[in-house]
Amino acid sequence: GAVVSQHPSRVICKSGTSVKIECRSLDFQATTMFWYRQFPKQSLMLMATSNEGSKATYEQGVEKDKFLINHASLTLSTLTVTSAHPEDSSFYICSATGTVGEKLFFGSGTQLSVL
Amino acid sequence: QQQVKQSPQSLIVQKGGISIINCAYENTAFDYFPWYQQFPGKGPALLIAIRPDVSEKKEGRFTISFNKSAKQFSLHIMDSQPGDSATYFCAASKGNFNKFYFGSGTKLNVKP
Numbered sequence: 360g361a362v363v364s365q366h367p368s369r370v371i372c373k374s375g376t377s378v379k380i381e382c383r384s385l386d387f388q389a390t391t392m393f394w395y396r397q398f399p400k401q402s403l404m405l406m407a408t409s410n411e412g413s414k415a416t417y418e419q420g421v422e423k424d425k426f427l428i429n430h431a432s433l434t435l436s437t438l439t440v441t442s443a444h445p446e447d448s449s450f451y452i453c454s455a456t457g458t459v460g461e462k463l464f465f466g467s468g469t470q471l472s473v474l
Numbered sequence: 475q476q477q478v479k480q481s482p483q484s485l486i487v488q489k490g491g492i493s494i495i496n497c498a499y500e501n502t503a504f505d506y507f508p509w510y511q512q513f514p515g516k517g518p519a520l521l522i523a524i525r526p527d528v529s530e531k532k533e534g535r536f537t538i539s540f541n542k543s544a545k546q547f548s549l550h551i552m553d554s555q556p557g558d559s560a561t562y563f564c565a566a567s568k569g570n571f572n573k574f575y576f577g578s579g580t581k582l583n584v585k586p
Contacts, residue, residue: 365517393574402563402578403518452517454574461506463567463574465517 361387361459365452365466372443373474380438380469382453388433389455394426397450397468409436433457443473477501478566480577487584493551495580497564500545504566504575509538509549512561512579521562522549554584 362385372378382392391410395403407423409415409430417423425447427439436455440447453466480497487493497507505526510518524531524538524547531538537550551558564577 363517400579400581403576405573408573450515454517462520462523463508464520465510468515468517470515 361385361462361464363389363453363455363464363466365469367469368467369470369472371472371474374444375442378440378443378471380440380451380453380471382436382438382455382466384434384455384457384464387455388458389436390433390457391455392430392436393454393463394428394436394438395452395454397452399450403452406438440471443471445473447471448473476578477575478564478577480564480580482580483578484581485583487551487554487582489554489556489584489586491554491584493549493554493558493582493584495549495562495564495582496546497548497566497577498544498546499566499575501566501568502545503568506567507538507540507547508565508567508574509536510563510565512563518563551582554582556584556586558582559584 364383366381394406397403406421407415407417409428411433415428430436452468456463478499508523509521511521512518522533522536526542535552540547562580565574567574
């Protein structure tokens, strides 16, 4: 199947710093990418949807100035958690769809721990 | 309002048994229903998916049963193996793939 690469897999940072997470589609063009947040033993919570070249659409309650999403190319989207705080600690997952037919593929996730 | 309701929350099955996970949805505009498998610390992986024009789809040991009138669909794992132990999510989407709605997840434990 199609591959979505997400990096880093784990990051630990100090409170107040910014963290960037990358999501790449390796063998297809990702016209749409989704960013999710997942708390332990819970389902995926959609944070935002981004289409290549357009501004991301954020879900209600998600601070767009805190979670900056950039989808500048058909193979790369980034999520930057700005001024991270301990409550931002979570598992972040990207997913992508596009020139892979009617399917949605996920990255391997990033575990963010803010000290 | 939860668009997709999934049950049970957890499931224990003996090796070789059948695992059954159920989902129900409300929006009749949904026309794509995938199932995802997630291992701890990993992203979900697409397992199998179905569209409402068929009532059943089988891929290996995994089968989706779809009941359009009841707005329900289920995942059946035949001959369940310990390696199937994972969390399973159902989802639903409209044709434009702009948004996916996920169930709450089912943690499956297959006992050897």
